[in-house]
Amino acid sequence: QQQVKQSPQSLIVQKGGISIINCAYENTAFDYFPWYQQFPGKGPALLIAIRPDVSEKKEGRFTISFNKSAKQFSLHIMDSQPGDSATYFCAASKFNTGKLIFGQGTTLQVKP
């Protein structure tokens, strides 16, 4: 019930393409869904986050789509750039606890 499942494990996209990473959760008590970006040797950094009262949130080239009934959410990276090459983790938490449950991670490679 605490799991967050993420796919795909790895993704290769051409520069300018759209990268899509999907996550699914089980616990309906989760009410905060962030995406973190991690470069090698660095800590995870918050990219964008959403709450279940909205179905979509966009910040620049990054968009989260959220489907509450399906218990799924996804990250879309538009116009992907080589600098976006990193590992992306989805996560979920109950806001009042702050404890993040992470997905398994997706390694994104954007080819020039």
Next chain:
Amino acid sequence: EPEVTQTPSHQVTQMGQEVILRCVPISNHLYFYWYRQILGQKVEFLVSFYNNEISEKSEIFDDQFSVERPDGSNFTLKIRSTKLEDSAMYFCASIGASTDTQYFGPGTRLTVL
């Protein structure tokens, strides 16, 4: 921009030795966390700390682990008797009172030989 800092960046120790990993959360943050990431795997929650006590801990956080906020700025994770399987990156994180954004430090790579 304020950031979470962690020391050391890399710690090598012998199995059975005690290690202390140190973190300085963002000042005025109130909630503190430790996570670990075994190489190539996902980030896993270890423990959360608020108001000078543990608020939640995972199954991983057994009696070998302890956390402390010895003063107003540092937050430490102690592993009493390290095992080979404790080798991982350990991340500290913190949250302020008026935000839900959890800020992570750069991590400490712990290698147990």
